[in-house]
Amino acid sequence: MTLQYKITHVFCPPRLPDGDDHSHSNDLTLAEAVCGSAFDYSSHLDKSSKAHWKCVEKLLQNLEDAMRFPRLEETVVTAQLESMTAGDVVAYFFRAQNAAVVFRRGAEETIAESFELSSTVVAVMGSCGKLVCSYPGPAIAVPNAVFDDAVFRLELANFLCRMNTDNLDAAPTTSKGGSMVSEARDTVHPRYITELLTGILRAVGRPAGVQRIKKRIGDDVVRQDARLPWRRSSLWLMIRVVLQTTLVRNGLGLDGYKAFMLFFMNGLAGEAIDHKMCDDILHWVFTKISRRLTKLGDSVHKRLSAAVLRSCTNIRTLSDERWRRVQDYGKPDGRASFAERQPRFGNCHSTDSRHHKAKL
Numbered sequence: 001m002t003l004q005y006k007i008t009h010v011f012c013p014p015r016l017p018d019g020d021d022h023s024h025s026n027d028l029t030l031a032e033a034v035c036g037s038a039f040d041y042s043s044h045l046d047k048s049s050k051a052h053w054k055c056v057e058k059l060l061q062n063l064e065d066a067m068r069f070p071r072l073e074e075t076v077v078t079a080q081l082e083s084m085t086a087g088d089v090v091a092y093f094f095r096a097q098n099a100a101v102v103f104r105r106g107a108e109e110t111i112a113e114s115f116e117l118s119s120t121v122v123a124v125m126g127s128c129g130k131l132v133c134s135y136p137g138p139a140i141a142v143p144n145a146v147f148d149d150a151v152f153r154l155e156l157a158n159f160l161c162r163m164n165t166d167n168l169d170a171a172p173t174t175s176k177g178g179s180m181v182s183e184a185r186d187t188v189h190p191r192y193i194t195e196l197l198t199g200i201l202r203a204v205g206r207p208a209g210v211q212r213i214k215k216r217i218g219d220d221v222v223r224q225d226a227r228l229p230w231r232r233s234s235l236w237l238m239i240r241v242v243l244q245t246t247l248v249r250n251g252l253g254l255d256g257y258k259a260f261m262l263f264f265m266n267g268l269a270g271e272a273i274d275h276k277m278c279d280d281i282l283h284w285v286f287t288k289i290s291r292r293l294t295k296l297g298d299s300v301h302k303r304l305s306a307a308v309l310r311s312c313t314n315i316r317t318l319s320d321e322r323w324r325r326v327q328d329y330g331k332p333d334g335r336a337s338f339a340e341r342q343p344r345f346g347n348c349h350s351t352d353s354r355h356h357k358a359k360l
Protein backbone atom coordinates (compact mmCIF):
# COMPACT_ATOMS: atom_id res chain seq x y z
CA MET A 1 0.00 0.00 0.00
CA THR A 2 2.83 2.43 0.75
CA LEU A 3 4.24 2.18 -2.79
CA GLN A 4 0.76 2.66 -4.23
CA TYR A 5 0.36 5.70 -1.96
CA LYS A 6 3.67 7.22 -3.08
CA ILE A 7 2.96 6.64 -6.76
CA THR A 8 -0.57 8.01 -6.49
CA HIS A 9 0.37 11.22 -4.68
CA VAL A 10 3.65 11.96 -6.47
CA PHE A 11 2.53 11.16 -10.03
CA CYS A 12 -1.23 11.84 -9.59
CA PRO A 13 -2.39 9.37 -12.31
CA PRO A 14 -5.80 9.61 -14.04
CA ARG A 15 -7.27 6.85 -11.86
CA LEU A 16 -7.41 7.96 -8.25
CA PRO A 17 -8.72 6.33 -5.06
CA ASP A 18 -12.41 6.81 -4.28
CA GLY A 19 -11.78 8.18 -0.78
CA ASP A 20 -9.25 9.47 1.71
CA ASP A 21 -6.12 7.28 1.94
CA HIS A 22 -4.16 9.37 4.45
CA SER A 23 -2.45 7.79 7.44
CA HIS A 24 0.52 8.72 9.60
CA SER A 25 2.45 5.69 8.35
CA ASN A 26 1.94 6.80 4.74
CA ASP A 27 3.16 10.32 5.55
CA LEU A 28 6.22 8.91 7.30
CA THR A 29 6.98 6.61 4.37
CA LEU A 30 6.82 9.52 1.96
CA ALA A 31 9.10 11.67 4.14
CA GLU A 32 11.58 8.79 4.47
CA ALA A 33 11.57 8.19 0.71
CA VAL A 34 12.35 11.83 -0.10
CA CYS A 35 15.03 12.04 2.59
CA GLY A 36 16.73 8.85 1.43
CA SER A 37 16.63 10.03 -2.16
CA ALA A 38 18.23 13.36 -1.17
CA PHE A 39 21.24 11.58 0.36
CA ASP A 40 21.57 9.35 -2.72
CA TYR A 41 21.33 12.35 -5.05
CA SER A 42 24.48 13.97 -3.67
CA SER A 43 26.59 11.54 -5.75
CA HIS A 44 25.26 13.27 -8.89
CA LEU A 45 26.55 16.67 -7.77
CA ASP A 46 29.95 18.27 -8.19
CA LYS A 47 32.03 19.38 -5.24
CA SER A 48 30.76 22.96 -5.11
CA SER A 49 27.10 21.92 -5.39
CA LYS A 50 27.44 19.33 -2.63
CA ALA A 51 28.14 22.10 -0.11
CA HIS A 52 24.80 23.76 -0.96
CA TRP A 53 23.05 20.39 -0.94
CA LYS A 54 24.07 19.68 2.66
CA CYS A 55 21.41 22.05 3.97
CA VAL A 56 18.76 20.14 1.96
CA GLU A 57 19.88 16.84 3.48
CA LYS A 58 19.68 18.32 6.98
CA LEU A 59 16.28 19.89 6.22
CA LEU A 60 14.77 16.59 5.07
CA GLN A 61 16.41 14.61 7.88
CA ASN A 62 14.88 16.97 10.45
CA LEU A 63 11.50 16.68 8.74
CA GLU A 64 11.71 12.88 8.82
CA ASP A 65 12.67 12.95 12.51
CA ALA A 66 9.71 15.22 13.31
CA MET A 67 7.34 12.99 11.32
CA ARG A 68 8.32 9.83 13.23
CA PHE A 69 5.77 10.62 15.91
CA PRO A 70 2.01 10.91 15.33
CA ARG A 71 2.24 14.28 17.09
CA LEU A 72 5.01 16.86 17.10
CA GLU A 73 7.24 16.26 20.11
CA GLU A 74 8.22 19.42 21.98
CA THR A 75 11.67 18.04 22.81
CA VAL A 76 12.35 17.29 19.14
CA VAL A 77 11.22 20.73 17.97
CA THR A 78 13.21 22.51 20.68
CA ALA A 79 16.35 20.55 19.86
CA GLN A 80 16.02 21.22 16.13
CA LEU A 81 15.50 24.96 16.61
CA GLU A 82 18.41 25.12 19.05
CA SER A 83 20.79 23.30 16.68
CA MET A 84 20.19 25.65 13.73
CA THR A 85 23.22 27.45 12.34
CA ALA A 86 23.50 30.05 9.55
CA GLY A 87 22.08 28.62 6.33
CA ASP A 88 19.97 25.93 8.01
CA VAL A 89 16.28 25.43 7.18
CA VAL A 90 13.71 23.64 9.34
CA ALA A 91 10.12 22.95 8.23
CA TYR A 92 7.08 21.74 10.16
CA PHE A 93 3.86 20.25 8.86
CA PHE A 94 0.54 21.05 10.60
CA ARG A 95 -2.22 18.82 9.25
CA ALA A 96 -4.71 20.05 11.86
CA GLN A 97 -4.23 23.65 10.64
CA ASN A 98 -3.69 22.89 6.92
CA ALA A 99 -0.48 24.88 7.04
CA ALA A 100 3.31 24.70 7.13
CA VAL A 101 5.98 26.79 8.85
CA VAL A 102 9.55 27.18 7.62
CA PHE A 103 12.39 28.68 9.68
CA ARG A 104 15.46 29.92 7.79
CA ARG A 105 18.49 30.81 9.87
CA GLY A 106 20.60 33.76 8.75
CA ALA A 107 23.69 35.41 10.16
CA GLU A 108 21.68 37.98 12.14
CA GLU A 109 18.02 37.01 11.72
CA THR A 110 15.83 33.94 11.47
CA ILE A 111 13.01 34.22 8.97
CA ALA A 112 9.74 32.43 9.72
CA GLU A 113 7.59 31.71 6.65
CA SER A 114 4.15 30.14 6.61
CA PHE A 115 1.70 29.11 3.91
CA GLU A 116 -1.53 27.25 3.28
CA LEU A 117 -1.34 23.68 2.01
CA SER A 118 -4.50 22.15 0.49
CA SER A 119 -6.81 24.58 -1.30
CA THR A 120 -10.55 24.59 -0.67
CA VAL A 121 -12.87 22.18 -2.45
CA VAL A 122 -14.54 25.09 -4.26
CA ALA A 123 -11.18 26.32 -5.60
CA VAL A 124 -10.08 22.88 -6.78
CA MET A 125 -13.40 21.82 -8.30
CA GLY A 126 -13.98 25.24 -9.85
CA SER A 127 -10.68 25.41 -11.71
CA CYS A 128 -10.46 24.42 -15.38
CA GLY A 129 -6.90 23.16 -14.93
CA LYS A 130 -4.21 23.44 -12.31
CA LEU A 131 -4.30 26.09 -9.61
CA VAL A 132 -1.59 28.77 -9.70
CA CYS A 133 -0.43 29.54 -6.16
CA SER A 134 2.28 31.80 -4.73
CA TYR A 135 4.62 30.61 -1.94
CA PRO A 136 5.44 31.32 0.78
CA GLY A 137 2.78 33.40 2.52
CA PRO A 138 3.69 35.92 5.23
CA ALA A 139 7.33 36.07 6.31
CA ILE A 140 8.66 37.57 9.55
CA ALA A 141 12.33 38.19 10.37
CA VAL A 142 13.14 37.64 14.06
CA PRO A 143 16.54 38.81 15.43
CA ASN A 144 18.71 35.87 16.42
CA ALA A 145 19.17 37.47 19.84
CA VAL A 146 15.44 36.92 20.42
CA PHE A 147 15.21 33.58 18.64
CA ASP A 148 18.07 32.15 20.70
CA ASP A 149 16.44 33.08 24.00
CA ALA A 150 15.67 29.81 25.79
CA VAL A 151 12.27 30.94 27.07
CA PHE A 152 11.19 32.24 23.67
CA ARG A 153 12.29 29.05 21.94
CA LEU A 154 10.51 26.88 24.51
CA GLU A 155 7.25 28.81 24.15
CA LEU A 156 7.52 28.73 20.35
CA ALA A 157 8.01 24.96 20.40
CA ASN A 158 5.04 24.56 22.75
CA PHE A 159 2.83 26.65 20.44
CA LEU A 160 3.86 24.67 17.36
CA CYS A 161 3.18 21.35 19.05
CA ARG A 162 -0.25 22.47 20.23
CA MET A 163 -1.15 23.71 16.76
CA ASN A 164 -0.18 20.33 15.34
CA THR A 165 -3.11 18.65 17.11
CA ASP A 166 -5.64 21.28 18.23
CA ASN A 167 -8.89 21.35 16.24
CA LEU A 168 -10.06 24.94 16.64
CA ASP A 169 -12.82 27.01 15.03
CA ALA A 170 -11.04 27.35 11.68
CA ALA A 171 -12.87 24.38 10.15
CA PRO A 172 -15.59 25.20 7.58
CA THR A 173 -19.20 24.68 8.61
CA THR A 174 -22.39 23.61 6.88
CA SER A 175 -26.06 23.55 7.79
CA LYS A 176 -27.58 20.15 8.60
CA GLY A 177 -30.95 19.62 10.25
CA GLY A 178 -31.27 23.31 10.99
CA SER A 179 -27.99 23.57 12.87
CA MET A 180 -24.43 24.42 11.90
CA VAL A 181 -21.95 21.55 11.97
CA SER A 182 -18.31 21.18 10.99
CA GLU A 183 -17.70 20.23 7.35
CA ALA A 184 -15.01 17.55 7.56
CA ARG A 185 -14.87 17.11 3.78
CA ASP A 186 -13.41 20.57 3.17
CA THR A 187 -10.06 22.05 4.21
CA VAL A 188 -9.33 24.03 7.36
CA HIS A 189 -8.52 27.73 7.16
CA PRO A 190 -4.81 28.13 8.12
CA ARG A 191 -5.31 31.39 10.02
CA TYR A 192 -3.91 30.14 13.34
CA ILE A 193 -0.57 29.72 11.60
CA THR A 194 -0.59 32.31 8.82
CA GLU A 195 -2.26 35.02 10.96
CA LEU A 196 -1.96 34.26 14.68
CA LEU A 197 1.63 32.97 14.65
CA THR A 198 2.61 35.70 12.20
CA GLY A 199 1.15 38.34 14.54
CA ILE A 200 2.98 36.91 17.55
CA LEU A 201 6.31 36.90 15.73
CA ARG A 202 5.64 40.35 14.30
CA ALA A 203 5.68 41.72 17.87
CA VAL A 204 9.34 40.75 18.21
CA GLY A 205 10.40 40.98 14.57
CA ARG A 206 9.62 42.71 11.30
CA PRO A 207 8.06 41.79 7.94
CA ALA A 208 10.68 40.24 5.68
CA GLY A 209 10.97 40.60 1.94
CA VAL A 210 11.62 37.11 0.59
CA GLN A 211 11.85 35.63 -2.89
CA ARG A 212 8.53 34.02 -3.77
CA ILE A 213 7.69 31.35 -6.30
CA LYS A 214 4.59 30.42 -8.25
CA LYS A 215 3.58 26.81 -8.67
CA ARG A 216 0.91 25.14 -10.77
CA ILE A 217 -0.76 22.80 -8.29
CA GLY A 218 -2.43 19.64 -9.53
CA ASP A 219 -5.05 18.49 -7.01
CA ASP A 220 -8.38 16.72 -7.12
CA VAL A 221 -11.40 15.95 -4.96
CA VAL A 222 -12.63 12.36 -5.39
CA ARG A 223 -15.26 10.65 -3.27
CA GLN A 224 -17.50 7.66 -3.87
CA ASP A 225 -19.13 5.82 -0.96
CA ALA A 226 -16.51 7.20 1.43
CA ARG A 227 -16.77 9.54 4.40
CA LEU A 228 -13.91 11.79 3.29
CA PRO A 229 -12.76 12.58 -0.26
CA TRP A 230 -9.35 11.81 -1.70
CA ARG A 231 -7.05 14.80 -1.73
CA ARG A 232 -3.46 14.94 -2.92
CA SER A 233 -0.95 14.77 -0.08
CA SER A 234 -0.44 18.16 1.57
CA LEU A 235 2.87 16.88 2.96
CA TRP A 236 4.10 16.26 -0.58
CA LEU A 237 3.12 19.83 -1.50
CA MET A 238 4.98 21.18 1.53
CA ILE A 239 8.12 19.22 0.64
CA ARG A 240 8.09 20.54 -2.93
CA VAL A 241 7.54 24.15 -1.87
CA VAL A 242 10.26 24.07 0.81
CA LEU A 243 12.75 22.40 -1.53
CA GLN A 244 12.11 24.79 -4.41
CA THR A 245 12.20 27.96 -2.28
CA THR A 246 15.41 26.74 -0.64
CA LEU A 247 17.23 25.76 -3.81
CA VAL A 248 16.35 28.90 -5.78
CA ARG A 249 17.95 30.94 -3.00
CA ASN A 250 21.11 28.95 -2.27
CA GLY A 251 22.68 28.78 -5.71
CA LEU A 252 21.44 25.46 -7.12
CA GLY A 253 18.48 27.21 -8.72
CA LEU A 254 15.27 25.99 -10.31
CA ASP A 255 17.09 23.48 -12.52
CA GLY A 256 18.63 21.94 -9.41
CA TYR A 257 15.18 21.48 -7.92
CA LYS A 258 13.77 19.97 -11.10
CA ALA A 259 16.73 17.62 -11.47
CA PHE A 260 16.21 16.28 -7.95
CA MET A 261 12.48 15.84 -8.57
CA LEU A 262 13.36 13.82 -11.67
CA PHE A 263 15.84 11.72 -9.66
CA PHE A 264 13.26 11.02 -6.95
CA MET A 265 10.49 10.20 -9.42
CA ASN A 266 12.82 7.92 -11.36
CA GLY A 267 13.53 6.03 -8.14
CA LEU A 268 9.79 5.49 -7.68
CA ALA A 269 9.57 4.39 -11.31
CA GLY A 270 12.14 1.69 -10.58
CA GLU A 271 10.07 0.47 -7.63
CA ALA A 272 6.94 0.41 -9.79
CA ILE A 273 8.75 -1.72 -12.38
CA ASP A 274 10.10 -4.11 -9.74
CA HIS A 275 6.60 -4.58 -8.30
CA LYS A 276 5.16 -5.01 -11.82
CA MET A 277 2.41 -2.48 -11.32
CA CYS A 278 -0.43 -2.27 -13.83
CA ASP A 279 0.10 -0.95 -17.35
CA ASP A 280 -1.82 2.30 -16.99
CA ILE A 281 0.26 3.29 -13.95
CA LEU A 282 3.52 2.37 -15.68
CA HIS A 283 2.52 4.28 -18.80
CA TRP A 284 1.69 7.37 -16.72
CA VAL A 285 5.03 7.12 -14.89
CA PHE A 286 6.81 6.70 -18.25
CA THR A 287 5.07 9.83 -19.58
CA LYS A 288 5.89 11.94 -16.52
CA ILE A 289 9.59 11.15 -16.21
CA SER A 290 10.28 11.26 -19.95
CA ARG A 291 8.59 14.65 -20.22
CA ARG A 292 10.60 16.02 -17.30
CA LEU A 293 13.82 14.74 -18.85
CA THR A 294 12.97 16.33 -22.20
CA LYS A 295 12.16 19.69 -20.61
CA LEU A 296 15.43 19.78 -18.65
CA GLY A 297 17.47 18.96 -21.75
CA ASP A 298 21.25 19.23 -21.49
CA SER A 299 21.15 20.63 -17.93
CA VAL A 300 20.64 17.08 -16.57
CA HIS A 301 23.68 15.13 -15.41
CA LYS A 302 24.53 12.35 -17.88
CA ARG A 303 24.24 9.64 -15.22
CA LEU A 304 20.76 10.79 -14.30
CA SER A 305 19.72 11.06 -17.95
CA ALA A 306 20.94 7.51 -18.60
CA ALA A 307 19.10 6.21 -15.52
CA VAL A 308 15.80 7.78 -16.63
CA LEU A 309 16.19 6.40 -20.17
CA ARG A 310 16.87 2.98 -18.67
CA SER A 311 13.65 3.16 -16.65
CA CYS A 312 11.65 4.21 -19.71
CA THR A 313 13.14 1.32 -21.69
CA ASN A 314 12.30 -1.16 -18.93
CA ILE A 315 8.71 0.08 -18.78
CA ARG A 316 8.38 -0.23 -22.54
CA THR A 317 9.87 -3.74 -22.49
CA LEU A 318 7.50 -4.87 -19.74
CA SER A 319 4.47 -3.41 -21.51
CA ASP A 320 5.46 -5.02 -24.83
CA GLU A 321 5.88 -8.37 -23.14
CA ARG A 322 2.42 -8.11 -21.61
CA TRP A 323 0.94 -7.18 -24.97
CA ARG A 324 2.59 -10.20 -26.60
CA ARG A 325 0.98 -12.42 -23.96
CA VAL A 326 -2.41 -10.96 -24.79
CA GLN A 327 -1.82 -11.54 -28.51
CA ASP A 328 -0.66 -15.12 -27.92
CA TYR A 329 -3.78 -15.99 -25.96
CA GLY A 330 -6.13 -18.15 -27.99
CA LYS A 331 -3.55 -19.38 -30.48
CA PRO A 332 -3.78 -23.12 -31.18
CA ASP A 333 -0.18 -23.72 -30.11
CA GLY A 334 -0.57 -21.83 -26.84
CA ARG A 335 0.80 -23.91 -24.00
CA ALA A 336 -0.25 -21.79 -21.04
CA SER A 337 -3.75 -21.18 -19.82
CA PHE A 338 -5.23 -17.73 -19.95
CA ALA A 339 -4.89 -17.35 -16.16
CA GLU A 340 -1.21 -18.29 -16.35
CA ARG A 341 -0.60 -15.69 -19.07
CA GLN A 342 -2.04 -12.78 -17.13
CA PRO A 343 0.47 -10.15 -15.94
CA ARG A 344 0.49 -9.08 -12.34
CA PHE A 345 -1.49 -5.87 -12.44
CA GLY A 346 -1.09 -4.86 -8.80
CA ASN A 347 -3.59 -2.96 -6.70
CA CYS A 348 -5.13 -0.68 -9.26
CA HIS A 349 -8.66 0.66 -9.36
CA SER A 350 -10.91 -0.60 -12.10
CA THR A 351 -13.08 2.48 -12.10
CA ASP A 352 -12.01 5.82 -13.54
CA SER A 353 -12.41 7.83 -10.36
CA ARG A 354 -12.32 11.15 -12.18
CA HIS A 355 -15.89 10.36 -13.30
CA HIS A 356 -16.96 10.20 -9.66
CA LYS A 357 -15.92 13.58 -8.35
CA ALA A 358 -18.15 14.53 -5.45
CA LYS A 359 -19.92 17.87 -5.56
CA LEU A 360 -19.30 18.86 -1.95
